[in-house]
Amino acid sequence: QVQLVESGGGSVQTGGSLRLSCATSGFTFSSFCMGWFRQAPGKEREGVSYIYPGGITRYADSVKGRFTISRDNAKNTMYLQMNSLKPEDTAIYYCARHQSSGACGGLESRWYNSWGQGTQVTVSS
DSSP states (O other): OOEEEEEOOEEEETTOOEEEEEEEESSOGGGEEEEEEEEOTTSOOEEEEEEOTTSOEEEOTTTTTTEEEEEETTTTEEEEEEOSOOGGGOEEEEEEEEEEETOOOOSOGGGEEEEOOOEEEEEEO
């Protein structure tokens, strides 16, 4: 079955960096749009970034210029490099697979139907 497992979260100070990984199995990774989402305490889940099967990327305005999404189709793994982290980046970060191969529906979670368990990112001031 489809599995997504995030790793790489942790606690850093403002200005620090973290690299999240999303290891996948159970589907043809190279055919699907993949996304990163996050949810802070008391807030709704929000889209952070997504990447097309071919590597085209999109970002939320709040992370543009600081975060970089990438994928390694040979390793069935997606990454999120997070630099210049801010306290407002504190959240649980989830990776997700788009519901349809070959399509990318943007940063709305309704387009994604497979989710990882999440990894906590905490940024202290």
